[in-house]
Amino acid sequence: VIQLGAGLAILLTIVVITGSSNAVNLTDGLDGLAAGCVVLVASVLALVAFLSNNIEICRYLNILYIEGSSEIAVFLMATIGACLGFLWYNGYPAQVFMGDVGALALGAALGAVAVITKNELVLALVGGIFVLEAVSVITQRVSYKMTKKRVFRMAPIHHHFELSGWAEPQVTVRFWIISLVLAMLGLATLKLR
16 A cells, blocks of 8 residues: 555656646747746745744644745745746747746746645646646647547637737736636635645
């Protein structure tokens, strides 16, 4: 039983980190979209990591106590600062681009932090934009392979909205708003656990 549990934990870790990494990479298709969403997701994870270091707060909120997790919060705050600085030049019209190296690394960092702090489900909720982008690509591929028909005009879904007539900044800001709402819902789960 112990080996089975360890095997499932390793499998879950692989799925969360690679899934998060690729989902952020898929989101990086519009100026500022991925960086803005990463800021919001990392903010929630940073707060949870910071709170997880205090045993009194953990008892009150009924969350897992993780000694030293405030160091993870420091890492995430540095990530947030880097993304905000990057976003200054990556906002529409972008002068600098993140590319695969940046998007894959940011996604992997978010996934690793979620695994370390045992907040995989919080990551899935707060990173709902990333999940939506990945699911839209999977749906499009499966639909086309099976029926030769497309569900969306183009995948990832942010391009579908662009082809529907939304301007690039409009898509980005609306996805940021959705990400902000999901971040607030993620924070609300602190007391609901």
